[in-house]
Amino acid sequence: MRDVAALAGVSLKTVSRVVNEEPTVAVELVARVRLAAERLNYQPNLTASNLRRGDGKSATIGLLVQDVSNPYSAAIYRAVEDVAGSVSVSVLAGSLDEDPDREREMTADLIARRVDGLIIAPAGQDHSYLQLEQRSGTAVVFVDRPPVLLAADSVVADNHDGTAAGVRHLLGHGHRRIGFLGDLSSIRSALERYEGYAEALRTAGVPPDPGLVRHDLHSEEMARAACLELLTGPNPPSALFTAQNRITVGAIHALRTLRRERSTALIGFDDFELADLLQPAVTVVAQDPVAMGKLSAELLLKRIASRGSAPARYVIPTRLITRGSGEIPPRRR
Amino acid sequence: MRDVAALAGVSLKTVSRVVNEEPTVAVELVARVRLAAERLNYQPNLTASNLRRGDGKSATIGLLVQDVSNPYSAAIYRAVEDVAGSVSVSVLAGSLDEDPDREREMTADLIARRVDGLIIAPAGQDHSYLQLEQRSGTAVVFVDRPPVLLAADSVVADNHDGTAAGVRHLLGHGHRRIGFLGDLSSIRSALERYEGYAEALRTAGVPPDPGLVRHDLHSEEMARAACLELLTGPNPPSALFTAQNRITVGAIHALRTLRRERSTALIGFDDFELADLLQPAVTVVAQDPVAMGKLSAELLLKRIASRGSAPARYVIPTRLITRGSGEIPPRRR
DNA sequence: CTGAAAGCGCTTACAG
DNA sequence: CTGAAAGCGCTTACAG
Numbered sequence: 001m002r003d004v005a006a007l008a009g010v011s012l013k014t015v016s017r018v019v020n021e022e023p024t025v026a027v028e029l030v031a032r033v034r035l036a037a038e039r040l041n042y043q044p045n046l047t048a049s050n051l052r053r054g055d056g057k058s059a060t061i062g063l064l065v066q067d068v069s070n071p072y073s074a075a076i077y078r079a080v081e082d083v084a085g086s087v088s089v090s091v092l093a094g095s096l097d098e099d100p101d102r103e104r105e106m107t108a109d110l111i112a113r114r115v116d117g118l119i120i121a122p123a124g125q126d127h128s129y130l131q132l133e134q135r136s137g138t139a140v141v142f143v144d145r146p147p148v149l150l151a152a153d154s155v156v157a158d159n160h161d162g163t164a165a166g167v168r169h170l171l172g173h174g175h176r177r178i179g180f181l182g183d184l185s186s187i188r189s190a191l192e193r194y195e196g197y198a199e200a201l202r203t204a205g206v207p208p209d210p211g212l213v214r215h216d217l218h219s220e221e222m223a224r225a226a227c228l229e230l231l232t233g234p235n236p237p238s239a240l241f242t243a244q245n246r247i248t249v250g251a252i253h254a255l256r257t258l259r260r261e262r263s264t265a266l267i268g269f270d271d272f273e274l275a276d277l278l279q280p281a282v283t284v285v286a287q288d289p290v291a292m293g294k295l296s297a298e299l300l301l302k303r304i305a306s307r308g309s310a311p312a313r314y315v316i317p318t319r320l321i322t323r324g325s326g327e328i329p330p331r332r333r
Numbered sequence: 334m335r336d337v338a339a340l341a342g343v344s345l346k347t348v349s350r351v352v353n354e355e356p357t358v359a360v361e362l363v364a365r366v367r368l369a370a371e372r373l374n375y376q377p378n379l380t381a382s383n384l385r386r387g388d389g390k391s392a393t394i395g396l397l398v399q400d401v402s403n404p405y406s407a408a409i410y411r412a413v414e415d416v417a418g419s420v421s422v423s424v425l426a427g428s429l430d431e432d433p434d435r436e437r438e439m440t441a442d443l444i445a446r447r448v449d450g451l452i453i454a455p456a457g458q459d460h461s462y463l464q465l466e467q468r469s470g471t472a473v474v475f476v477d478r479p480p481v482l483l484a485a486d487s488v489v490a491d492n493h494d495g496t497a498a499g500v501r502h503l504l505g506h507g508h509r510r511i512g513f514l515g516d517l518s519s520i521r522s523a524l525e526r527y528e529g530y531a532e533a534l535r536t537a538g539v540p541p542d543p544g545l546v547r548h549d550l551h552s553e554e555m556a557r558a559a560c561l562e563l564l565t566g567p568n569p570p571s572a573l574f575t576a577q578n579r580i581t582v583g584a585i586h587a588l589r590t591l592r593r594e595r596s597t598a599l600i601g602f603d604d605f606e607l608a609d610l611l612q613p614a615v616t617v618v619a620q621d622p623v624a625m626g627k628l629s630a631e632l633l634l635k636r637i638a639s640r641g642s643a644p645a646r647y648v649i650p651t652r653l654i655t656r657g658s659g660e661i662p663p664r665r666r
Numbered sequence: 667c668t669g670a671a672a673g674c675g676c677t678t679a680c681a682g
Numbered sequence: 683c684t685g686a687a688a689g690c691g692c693t694t695a696c697a698g
Binding site for chain 1: 404
């Protein structure tokens with residue numbers, strides 16, 4: 001900038017004005033500055049400008065998801081990017097892989113880079129460490145999972161009711177022995193889904209059977225193995241509720257191995273690509289990650305613009321999409 | 334930092350030393366500074382530090398892909414994140430949606446944010462605008478598609494040979510009428526795939542039939558429609574080569590509609606999730622987006638550390654994964 | 667409408 | 683081992 005000023009024969013401040021398109025510069029000077037900037041291939045340094053600017057805003061937000069390459073995280077990401085991009089805010093993203101330590105490290109790094117706000121799909125169980133950041137003016141919104149030991153906006157799916165609706169659907173088709181395959185029970189949403197399952201059974205007067213429940217399945221392979229074991233045991237379920245994307249895929253593999261995909265009902269939480277092309281097509285309880293990402297970003301931007309209002313919790317409804325696998329009736333005995 | 338220095342009763346510079354963990358500070362002072370920093374909830378400002386630092390590095394790189402929510406882009410992204418993260422470099426990413434204007438805008442924004450380097454899966458056809466940036470020290474690596482009118486490192490898949498291998502596989506199973514469904518012919522890799530197809534036919538002495546070729550299919554729906562039209566026309570192909578992910582899925586929909594999925598052979602470029610669970614399972618020419626992302630990031634970091642060497646082009650081999658759909662023989666006539 | 671001085675939060679280059 | 687001064691590239695707050 002200094003060089004541009006020198007070449008154009010004006011002051012630093014005038015160059016600054018031209019770069020920021022302030023209207024109070026004589027057209028002749030604007031032209032001279034533009035030319036000089038062009039000649040020197042001048043590139044404004046946003047980082048220096050943010051440093052001096054009063055509001056201290058960086059026009060950057062941080063996004064921490066479980067894994068940017070997982071379709072669910074990626075859908076949230078894209079929605080966040082679109083909302084942020086519409087007001088020229090950039091997104092610095094990172095993958096947590098369910099690691100609370102990474103959550104803390106990446107948060108610290110983003111804070112050091114002076115992001116204006118943070119959208120977090122948390123891995124950890126204690127977010128009190130963010131309290132100080134909030135106080136010093138960093139906006140924080142939680143997505144997918146609520147904050148623990150911290151007051152902050154959150155956008156979550158209706159895990160409980162969505163699962164209950166799915167299980168009721170199976171009950172409605174005559175199933176009484178419904179298996180549940182769940183994710184890590186340390187994950188809040190996994191727990192809520194289990195509770196939705198348990199409540200649907202209770203409401204229908206079906207006695208719970210712990211033998212039909214498997215928790216802590218955090219990979220497709222683990223889900224496949226658990227499902228295989230469950231189905232080949234004594235008194236197997238006639239229907240399955242799989243509480244997450246990859247668990248559903250693992251269960252399908254197990255069902256195919258046993259050639260039971262057409263005789264065992266299946267409903268999965270989370271929609272996934274090609275669910276409609278499988279045979280039978282897979283009935284799912286679909287979340288709306290795009291809506292969740294969009295709302296999170298909107299909330300964050302609002303809070304960055306003007307903090308103040310009390311944190312709110314938004315629960316995004318799920319949708320049961322019937323495609324076939326969830327409508328398989330139980331076998332007569 | 335000033336406040337910390339005041340509270341600890343030391344100079345600014347000493348605080349700086351402690352924050353940067355320089356070893357030449359008396360333990361007693363270190364303790365005092367640490368305590369003061371804690372009390373004031375001091376957060377170092379990386380952005381200010383980078384401004385002053387000699388090398389001017391921001392420890393941030395930019396990544397421009399077609400769409401962060403597309404599995405192919407997302408796989409590249411995750412690989413880049415992992416490589417960058419291992420040396421504490423953050424990633425600022427954006428989606429281009431095949432829009433050359435967005436490519437230029439987002440590039441300008443990333444430059445203004447002073448990223449140390451840029452990994453681009455380009456949408457545009459002219460990258461000469463990056464020449465000045467390169468000269469002023471921004472490292473640039475192209476991934477998925479090579480640069481046009483610019484010399485820069487690139488990491489691309491072996492589109493030509495991969496496609497040729499897929500088509501040869503179909504020829505080897507006795508097919509002579511092989512349809513080709515391709516992406517926008519403005520995309521370099523789409524063209525290379527078409528050329529691979531054409532060459533494989535030529536080498537096998539099969540006369541090309543333009544009636545079997547459809548270009549510019551840029552959505553699943555367009556691919557479905559084109560495939561439907563091709564298969565229901567006179568003298569339809571006995572096998573299809575689909576040159577991209579979504580085209581493959583569109584073609585499968587069309588085949589299902591016509592109930593020809595078990596009688597028409599199909600090979601798709603790009604592997605995709607659940608390809609193995611479809612019936613028939615889908616034979617593909619798989620790219621390795623993780624390897625491509627990893628290599629791009631490594632090249633970029635190397636170039637950031639020390640520019641100099643001439644730009645190189647890396648061609649990542651593809652792999653034919655046979656699963657069933659590509660091994661369907663032609664019908665006897 | 668234009669500019670000289672001071673300062674954002676930090677580090678460099680010295681001096682002691 | 684510690685610190686006072688200057689400066690990174692920019693904007694703020696004044697003055698003219």
